[in-house]
Amino acid sequence: xxxxxxxxxTIWIGIDDTDSPRGGCTTWVLTELLRLGREEGVDxxxxxxxxxxxxxxxxxxxxxxxxxxxxxxxxGPRRKVGEVAGRTIWSYAEGxxxxxxEGRRFREAAWARVLAGARTGERxxxxxxxxxxxxxxxEGYWRAVREVVAVGQVRRLLDEHGAWYRTRGSRRGLIGAAxxxxxxxxxxxxxxxxxxxxxxxxxxxxxxxxSVRAAARRYSSLFLCDDPRxxxxxxxxxxxxxxxxxxxxxxxxxxxxxxxxxxxEPVDRWVVFRTNQASGDHLVDRAWAETAPxxxxxxxxxxxxxxxxxxxxxxxxxxxxxxxHPVDAIAFEPTKTLPRVxxxxxxxDRALVWGSRGTDPVLRLEGIxxxxxxxxxARTRPPRCADCGRSTSSLGKGRGFRxxxxxRRFPPEAATxxxxxxxxxxxxxxxxxxxxxxxxxxxxESAETRATxxx
Ligand code: ATP
Numbered sequence: 300x301x302x303x304x305x306x307x308x309t310i311w312i313g314i315d316d317t318d319s320p321r322g323g324c325t326t327w328v329l330t331e332l333l334r335l336g337r338e339e340g341v342d343x344x345x346x347x348x349x350x351x352x353x354x355x356x357x358x359x360x361x362x363x364x365x366x367x368x369x370x371x372x373x374x375g376p377r378r379k380v381g382e383v384a385g386r387t388i389w390s391y392a393e394g395x396x397x398x399x400x401e402g403r404r405f406r407e408a409a410w411a412r413v414l415a416g417a418r419t420g421e422r423x424x425x426x427x428x429x430x431x432x433x434x435x436x437x438e439g440y441w442r443a444v445r446e447v448v449a450v451g452q453v454r455r456l457l458d459e460h461g462a463w464y465r466t467r468g469s470r471r472g473l474i475g476a477a478x479x480x481x482x483x484x485x486x487x488x489x490x491x492x493x494x495x496x497x498x499x500x501x502x503x504x505x506x507x508x509x510s511v512r513a514a515a516r517r518y519s520s521l522f523l524c525d526d527p528r529x530x531x532x533x534x535x536x537x538x539x540x541x542x543x544x545x546x547x548x549x550x551x552x553x554x555x556x557x558x559x560x561x562x563x564e565p566v567d568r569w570v571v572f573r574t575n576q577a578s579g580d581h582l583v584d585r586a587w588a589e590t591a592p593x594x595x596x597x598x599x600x601x602x603x604x605x606x607x608x609x610x611x612x613x614x615x616x617x618x619x620x621x622x623x624h625p626v627d628a629i630a631f632e633p634t635k636t637l638p639r640v641x642x643x644x645x646x647x648d649r650a651l652v653w654g655s656r657g658t659d660p661v662l663r664l665e666g667i668x669x670x671x672x673x674x675x676x677a678r679t680r681p682p683r684c685a686d687c688g689r690s691t692s693s694l695g696k697g698r699g700f701r702x703x704x705x706x707r708r709f710p711p712e713a714a715t716x717x718x719x720x721x722x723x724x725x726x727x728x729x730x731x732x733x734x735x736x737x738x739x740x741x742x743x744e745s746a747e748t749r750a751t752x753x754x
Contacts, residue, residue, distance in 0.1 A: 308396045308432030309344055309371035312409055315475030316468075317417035318360050319424045324540040326492055328416040329366040330570050332409050334383045341405050342373035344394040346380060346551075349490060349572035350479040351737045352443045354581055355593040355655045358471070361538070362737050365443075365475030366572075367482070370405065371397055379555070381570035388570060396432075406430040410465045417467075427472025431462040435481035443478035444580050444738070447593050453477050486578040488522075488741075489571055491554040492545045496567040501539045507562035508532045511544070514560040520550040521557060522577065522741060526733040528635055533733055534561075541567075547576060549741070579740035582653050587620040587662060596662075597653035599670070600626070602644045605678060614638040618652070618662075628652060628662040634730035637664050643720040647673045653740075665739055668727040675722060679714035 312332060317325045329347055336343055347368045356363055373391025381388035397405060410428045417426040439456060442448050450470050457464055457477060466473050495504070508525065511534055515524040524546070525532050534544040543563060548554050554571050582597045583590075590596040603617040603625060612632030620626050630637035641664070644650070649671040654664040681691040684702035691700035691709060700709045729735065 308402070309369055309394055310397060310402050310406065311367060311369045311429075311431050311434060311480045312406065313365065313367040313429040313476035313478075313480040314413055314472075315365040315427055315479065316360075316424060316472030317413060317426045318540065319418040319421035323416070323418040323424070324542055325364055325366050326570075326572065327494060327541045328413055329368060330381070330383050330494065330568055331412045331416050332368060333381065333388045333570065334386075335405075335408055335412050336370055337383070337386050337388065339405060339408065341370045341397060341401070342394055343380070343388060343390050344369040344371050344373060345392070346390055346489075346573040347570060348479055348482060348484060349492075349574040349576075350440070350475075350482045351575055352475055352478055353445060353447065353593065354736050354738055355595065355657060356447065357593070357657070363475070364737075365479035367476075367479035369394075371395055381568065383568040383570065402430075402432075406463060413465075414467075425466065425468030425470060425472045427464065427466035427470065427476045429457060429462050429464045429473065429476040429480060431457075431460060431480060433460070435460060435462075435477055437481055437483040439481035440478050440483065441580075443474055443481075444575070445583055445594055446591070448474050448478075450474055482575060484573060484575075486580065487573055487575065488547060488549050488577050489551045489554060490545050490547045490574050490576060491558055491569060491571045493543045493558060493561075493563070493566045493569040494541045495543045496565055497541075499564060500541050504535050504543060505564040506532065506535045506544050510560055510562040514546070514557045517560065518548070518553040518557045520548045520553055521546055522549065523547050523732050523735065526731055528731045529733045531733045543567075547574075549577075576737045577741040578738060579653075581655070581738045582740070586622045586624065587626040587660070588622050588624040590656060592656060592658050595653070595655040595665075597651065600628075600650055600652045602646050602648040602650070604646055606642050606644060608638075608642065612638060614641045616641050616644060626660065626662055628654065628664050630664045630667075631734070634664070634734040636728050636731055637667065639721070640667055640669070640723045640728045643723050644669075645673060645675065645678070665736065666727065666729050669723060669725045672722075672725060675719060677716040677719050679716055682709055682713045682715050684709075 317328045350365050352363045371394035373394045377389040377391045380390040418424045453473050515521045523533050581595045585596050599621050600618040606616040614630045630641040651668040653666050654662045681700045687704045689704045691702045699711050
């Protein structure tokens, strides 16, 4: 276990990995810590943080979320950021330290709440809590959102900084708990999460889609509320977790009023979180050849060969990265926009592409900006032999074709012309809202509208 924090001070608490694929939710556990604060007379300083980490981590449960909040004795003006267990959660912009004994009691009680709220004992639940009297260096966040981090590295950092920590299982939860405290919190959006009453968890959710759409029309800062193309409501999860709905916004202030416009089953509690969602923080500008497994990149690419449509509507396209290394990119069907845009490209076209990889080196596209398009021409294919029906082979550019069966020759003009795919103008294209990752760069409204209009 780590050392005790130095002296008394305000206290940062980071938590992670309290849930399993069968249920639970680390954001809900954080609301329990806010409740504990109210019970113990310990105030929330600043906003609770919901921090998404590397989206390519294979052992994440769902959205790779970690949570943090800072506590102390609040001073000066305060703002309402939620309601938990019938009490208002206030956020103070400033605060003084907790006396040392009080800080010790609070972190022990917080760990007990984490254990009570965690799905401990279920596979893949390795809860952790980090308590520290200062924010950890931002570098810890950048590594956790962009790379695969080893737990030993994080423990060494926590020890160097005199953090107090507790963990169960694989101890992996420490990675997220520490990263949530290290997040600089500058490129931000907000999410108001409303939770279900305990007896309803596991039953079908009741959230009125029309009221969500009306709220989104009324407050233009809300985003990813629904997907007009797939007609899916995006605010409510489909798992057995206690979340009823989450409203994402580029501004904090409209969220409480927007929540009141959503008609739904009873809301047990709600909290507004400061988040790194839609920040694109996971993307690094680098060549694909320099991108390690389970990480993401954005780079200028040149189309190397014709795209091919595969099973399920996915489209694969061979590219060169800026260092001239070949890379195959795949645009998945659920993103709707991307396969159609990619299918329209021809060798020599230039684009800025971004996306992620797992162990295999294929680039899974998350977005594309078409930069320079060559004049379109229909793609030609060798014709079928008019005598025996077999596919002919090319004899080289401008030299025609020959049937491998009967050896009959055909002139270059005999080539079959493939249908020309629809054109997409130079510009930026993002996945349809229902296929976007939490961290995905927020699509500018104009690009989104254009993509919708094109189909
Ligand atoms: P939910 O979104 O529902 O809260 P989750 O997707 O956040 O679930 P977790 O149960 O938190 O999934 O599991 C993710 C695990 O991966 C945590 O233990 C976390 O500490 C760890 N982790 C997060 N980022 C990294 C990283 N960059 N490298 C290694 N491990 C990481």
